[in-house]
Amino acid sequence: MQTHTWDAVVIGGGVAGLSAAQMLGRARRRTLVIDAGSPRNRFAAHMHGVLGHDGTDPAELLRRGREEVAAYGVIVADGEVTAVTDEGDRLRITRADGAVDHARAIVVATGIRDVLPEVEGLAAVWSRSVLHCPYCHGWEVSGRRLGVLATSAASIHQIELVRQWSDEVTAFTADAGQLDPETLARLIARDIRVVTAPARALVTGSSGALTAVRDAEGTEHPLDAVFVAPTPAVDLGFADDLHLSRTDGPGAPLAVDALGSTSHPRVWAAGNTTAPYGNVPLSMGAGSMAGAAVNAALVAEDAHRAVESRRHQRNAHWEERYASDERFWSGRVNATFAAVAQTLSPGRALEVGCGEGADAVWLAERGWQVTAVDVSDTAVARGRAAAHERGLADRVRFIAADAGDALPEAAFELVTSSFLHSWEPDFPRIALLRSAADRVAPGGHLLVISHAAPPSWARDDHHGGHTSAHDGPPLLGPQEELELLGLDAAEWTTVLAEVRQRAVTSPAGESATLDDGVLLLRRAR
Ligand SMILES: Cc1cc2nc3c(=O)[nH]c(=O)nc-3n(C[C@H](O)[C@H](O)[C@H](O)COP(=O)(O)OP(=O)(O)OC[C@H]3O[C@@H](n4cnc5c(N)ncnc54)[C@H](O)[C@@H]3O)c2cc1C
Numbered sequence: 001m002q003t004h005t006w007d008a009v010v011i012g013g014g015v016a017g018l019s020a021a022q023m024l025g026r027a028r029r030r031t032l033v034i035d036a037g038s039p040r041n042r043f044a045a046h047m048h049g050v051l052g053h054d055g056t057d058p059a060e061l062l063r064r065g066r067e068e069v070a071a072y073g074v075i076v077a078d079g080e081v082t083a084v085t086d087e088g089d090r091l092r093i094t095r096a097d098g099a100v101d102h103a104r105a106i107v108v109a110t111g112i113r114d115v116l117p118e119v120e121g122l123a124a125v126w127s128r129s130v131l132h133c134p135y136c137h138g139w140e141v142s143g144r145r146l147g148v149l150a151t152s153a154a155s156i157h158q159i160e161l162v163r164q165w166s167d168e169v170t171a172f173t174a175d176a177g178q179l180d181p182e183t184l185a186r187l188i189a190r191d192i193r194v195v196t197a198p199a200r201a202l203v204t205g206s207s208g209a210l211t212a213v214r215d216a217e218g219t220e221h222p223l224d225a226v227f228v229a230p231t232p233a234v235d236l237g238f239a240d241d242l243h244l245s246r247t248d249g250p251g252a253p254l255a256v257d258a259l260g261s262t263s264h265p266r267v268w269a270a271g272n273t274t275a276p277y278g279n280v281p282l283s284m285g286a287g288s289m290a291g292a293a294v295n296a297a298l299v300a301e302d303a304h305r306a307v308e309s310r311r312h313q314r315n316a317h318w319e320e321r322y323a324s325d326e327r328f329w330s331g332r333v334n335a336t337f338a339a340v341a342q343t344l345s346p347g348r349a350l351e352v353g354c355g356e357g358a359d360a361v362w363l364a365e366r367g368w369q370v371t372a373v374d375v376s377d378t379a380v381a382r383g384r385a386a387a388h389e390r391g392l393a394d395r396v397r398f399i400a401a402d403a404g405d406a407l408p409e410a411a412f413e414l415v416t417s418s419f420l421h422s423w424e425p426d427f428p429r430i431a432l433l434r435s436a437a438d439r440v441a442p443g444g445h446l447l448v449i450s451h452a453a454p455p456s457w458a459r460d461d462h463h464g465g466h467t468s469a470h471d472g473p474p475l476l477g478p479q480e481e482l483e484l485l486g487l488d489a490a491e492w493t494t495v496l497a498e499v500r501q502r503a504v505t506s507p508a509g510e511s512a513t514l515d516d517g518v519l520l521l522r523r524a525r
Contacts, residue, residue, distance in 0.1 A: 006032045008294050009093050009103040011081045011238075014039040015280050016271025016287035017109030018065035018076075020260075023291025025072030029298065032101060033069065034093070036080040040111045040272060041280070043127035049135050050280045058280075081110075084267075085241045091266055104301070105294045107260070108239060108269040109287055112251060112276045114230035117151050117175070119213075121202035122228070129210030130202070130226050134158075136279060138165040144224035147213050149199050150176035151229050154250075156183055162227050163190050170221050172213065174198035195221060202226070232276035242267055251276050260290030268294050307426075314424060315375040315402055322356070322378040329355055331386070333362035336500050336516040337418050337449050342366070344445055347413030352403045352436045353420040357383020357396070363414075364395035371408055373399045403432050411441035418449040425473050430484045437487055443525040445495070451475050452499045452517035457506040478517040487521065496520035 008024050010017045013035025024031040041047060041058045048054055053061055066076050083094040084106060093101045114132070116123055122130055131137040142165045148158055149172045156179075159171040170193040173179055179187075179194070187194055197215035205211045212220040232251030236244065245263035246252040253274050260268040270286035272278055278286065322328050337359050346367035354360045354372035356379050364370045364387060374380050380400040387396040399408075415436050420429055437446050453475055476484070478497040499515050506512045 003100045003102060004032070005090065005102040005104075006030045007103065007298055008032075008105045008107065008291075009034065009091075009101055010107045010109060010291075011084070011093070012036070012109035012111060012271070012273070013062070013066070013076055014109060014111050014271060014283070015061065015065065016111070016273075016283040016290075017107065018062065018069055019284040019287030020107040020109060020268070020270055020291035020294070021069045021074045021076075021287075022065070022072070023288055024295060025069050025074040027292075027295040028073075029295055031069075031074045032103070033074060033076040034079050034081050034095060034101075035076060036110075037078055040114065041127075044137075047280060048137065048139065053280075061280075081238050083241065084239050086264070086266075091242075103266075104298060105266045105268065107287070107290050107294060108236070108244075108254065108262070108267060108273055109271045109283075109290075110235065111272040112253075113233040113235055115233050116230050117149060117199075117228060119149065119199050119202060121204060122149075122226075125202060125204060125208070125210055128208075129204070129224075130228055132228065132230060133279065134162050134165050134227060138162070138227075141225040142166060144168070145222060146170070147172065147221065147223040147226040149213075149226055149228040150174070151231060152250075153177050155229055158227060158229050159187065159192060160190070163192055167191065169193065170195060170213075170223060172197075172199040172215070174216075193221075195219075232272070234273055234276070236273070239267075244269075249276070258289070259293035260286060261293060265297075310424070310426065311402065311404065314422060314427070318374075319376045319378060322376045322382075327356065327382070328379070329358060331356065331358050333358050334418055334449065334516075336502055336518060337416070337447070338362060339500075340447055340449075340496065340518055340520055341414070341416070344414055344447075347444070348410070348441070349414040349416065350408065350410075350412040350436070350439055352407070352415070352417040352432065354383060354398070355379050357386055357398060359416070359418060360396050360398070361386050361390060361392060364392040365390065368395070368414065370396040371399065371410075371412070372396060373401055373403050373407065375402050376400065403436070404428060407435055407439055410439070411444070412439055413441055413444040414447060415440045415444070416447040416449075419451060420448075421451055421475070422473075427473065429473070430481070433481075433485060434487075437485065437492075437521075437523075440523045442523055444523055446492075446519070446521045446523070448478070448481070448517070448519040450478070450481065450517040450519070451515070452477050453515040455504075455506070455514055456512055457508060457510070476517075478519040481517065482519060482521075491524050493522045493524070494520075495522050 007029035010021045010033040013033045047058045080096040085092045090102045145168045146166045147170045197217045201214045203212040212222045234251040245255040247255045254269045256274045268290040270290040271283035349368040349370045351372040354374045360370045360372035377400045380398045384398045501513045
């Protein structure tokens with residue numbers, strides 16, 4: 001069976017799910033809604049308390065919602081999700097008919113199931129004569145003879161609330177437990193009739209409408225409508241694999257933050273499944289928030305992936321440059337580096353961006369135990385071979401890796417990096433130097449050698465299709481770099497921050513000088 005990969009799959013196409021889908025669709029996210037088609041209020045012919053939609057048939061609101069999200073490219077499929085599994089950078093969503101979809105994120109908006117009290121005849125008039133919420137349906141029965149069937153101690157609140165809609169309220173309190181004297185006093189003071197015998201049956205007339213509630217003692221209490229708070233059941237078996245955190249509220253709804261984020265980084269939730277007592281507007285608002293939150297998370301992920309992709313391209317470019325030549329650099333230690341490094345006492349050294357390893361081998365020859373890191377396999381292999389030739393294999397460890405990923409955890413007496421530049425404006429030079437600085441042992445040194453100015457001959461030069469370093473981010477002097485590094489002044493002492501000139505021969509064979517930036521910092525003990 002063919003599978004699709006979506007930015008987001010919304011599970012449940014009630015008001016919460018469709019509101020999430022609306023935000024996602026408008027944000028140009030490839031979005032699928034899978035809906036089993038049993039919204040909680042499907043029993044009601046009209047809905048109220050929904051601004052702009054007062055009295056609308058709930059089914060009509062969903063029909064319009066489906067139409068609206070379709071206009072933004074959202075696909076709404078009828079079906080039931082039976083399993084969601086975590087595949088790392090995406091989720092796998094399976095439907096009852098075996099269809100499989102993948103998504104970078106999901107929104108769980110599957111609502112709740114109302115578990116009604118087992119009172120004879122109640123289910124038959126659910127949502128007609130038996131109502132769940134006075135805000136939704138109280139106005140329509142206001143002033144009539146109203147009953148409240150308590151389902152738990154929390155129903156006391158509903159009993160007191162319903163009194164706002166009628167002077168004639170009968171409360172069936174058997175399932176609320178023993179009422180304390182204060183509660184009883186409040187109900188009596190408000191002229192609420194309290195029936196302690198359990199309600200047994202709903203009595204209806206020829207029209208099918210409620211006429212009375214019969215209690216366990218056989219007494220019939222004439223009533224026109226009854227309010228009842230059903231027990232919410234939050235059915236989330238399909239998401240078991242995700243181990244989503246639940247709250248300890250009635251029905252154990254999903255735990256979410258204000259954005260609808262759950263305990264799983266790729267799962268958001270909205271509507272009754274997180275707030276069983278939320279009405280249509282609240283569910284719509286939560287869905288809308290979750291949809292926007294999913295998009296924001298995907299925007300962040302898109303940026304992260306783009307940065308990673310550029311990093312891989314950059315690293316591949318360096319590898320190509322090394323591999324395209326038998327030897328890239330001279331194989332000799334850089335003179336400026338050597339002049340500074342020879343003033344330091346040997347210990348453990350880490351070189352970040354070691355190239356073909358000339359400086360690392362030079363350090364090893366002078367008694368340092370060196371770890372040298374570069375992104376290019378070829379460059380590192382050359383460094384390793386050079387160390388081997390000089391009998392220094394046990395003094396230099398070469399690692400082919402991106403220093404942004406994995407610098408050795410150990411601390412070093414010297415951490416150094418020379419000419420760690422790139423033509424790319426987003427090359428994270430300062431971030432790399434900062435993490436290099438983290439590896440300096442107490443009392444050790446950070447030595448950074450850089451191009452403080454472009455070479456005179458290279459101003460209009462291009463290497464391998466890329467502009468040379470000076471065409472990329474501006475080359476800064478050591479003092480400016482020191483400020484950018486922002487190292488704690490109480491911990492770091494600046495030993496050297498200066499520009500040194502180095503005599504070189506230009507590619508055209510002419511004498512020239514280069515401006516090398518030298519930054520030598522010592523970490524406090
Ligand atoms: C009788 C009654 C009347 C109400 N009247 C009002 C009113 O007048 N005004 C008001 O504001 N509120 C009213 N409400 C509350 C209202 O119904 C809820 O606030 C609202 O439905 C919650 O929306 P939701 O999207 O979270 O869940 P739902 O509307 O219940 O939608 C959930 C959807 O998910 C689907 N689903 C479930 N599991 C799966 C699965 N595994 N795979 C795919 N799909 C799945 C369901 O079939 C359903 O279509 C009423 C509630 C009831 C019970």
